[in-house]
Amino acid sequence: MAAHGHSGGLTAAEIAVAAGGVLTGDGGARVEGVAALNRAGPADASFLAHARYAQDFAATGAAVVLMAPDLKDLPGPPRARVVVEKPYDALLAILPRLYPPRPFVPGRHPSSVIDPSAVLGRDVRVDPFAVIGADARIGDRAWIGAHAVVGEGTTIGDDSRLFPHVVLYPGTSVGARSILHAGVRGGSDGFGYAFGGGAHNKIPHVGRCIIGNDVEVGANSTIDRGSIDDTVIGDGTKIDNLVHIAHNVKVGRLCLIMAQVGIAGSAHIEDGAVIAGQAGIAGHQTIGKGARIAAQAGVFGGVPAGETWSGYPARPHRDALRAQAALFKLAGLMRKIGKLVDGDGK
16 A cells, blocks of 8 residues: 555545546545555555556556546446546646645754855755855755755755755756755766876866756766866756766756666757667767667767667667567577588588
8 A cells, every 4th residue: 555645635536637537436435645556555546557457457456546548448446437548647637636745944954064155045945964165056945955065156046956965066057946866966077087197197177067947867866067168957857866977968958868877978968859778878979859769779879860779889779670680580590500511511
């Protein structure tokens, strides 16, 4: 059973109105939380978007289930069904009502360290042991989590939140309404060295790390500062956990970058691109607007706008599938050739 919210719950009829769906069954069935079909209890709502979960639906304890239209007549015990085109997306309409966020309480914890030259906006919250450096600028209603470090000259926009242990190196900029999860590092030096005199000599990085508005960065992801240029994350982009973005990278607006992606220096990710988990992007390459890079792809050249590429080295997805299929056939072909050779030798 899911952990229940504190909203007093919702009836099936209220869920149908909020989700824009069609109700069948008991409109008075009340739920207090949301859970997966196989864990839901009589006080939970759930959802069914794919037929492969029909068996879970048939045995679920959920009282109310959001269902795709083509699945609405499947046999199952819920007291009410809400038929909606995209059940998973419809959860966005009910989750905030069942799990309202805790109220934001501004204030500065006495253990925090705030340089006298830092400027904090109205109703800022600074949690225990946070450090805010000289000449930092913190916007209205920003929330600086416990043990976070906001470096000298850093700017953070209105309504942004830094979770515990975020570190922003000096000069980093974060826009409004952005969320940086625990352990994010912004503005660290890029990996740049010049070999000489028998040693790898560090190249000073003097560029900035600029994170736009409405950006979310997952836990323990790192975004380097530029060398002499800036590293930029565009407005509305969402970055998953454990992503590395190197120096001078430009990421456009509304991109999605999944877990364990690595983007090498000076790459350019254009607006709306999607990069799936563990993909690697070589330096100085461009991923075109709206392009999609499949999981574990290795990209060593530019990807045109709107195309889907996969594989290693990455190529258009259909080509990658053909190459993979040919490779899988190779072992059988080698066995046949071996038999022919053996036969000729006898």
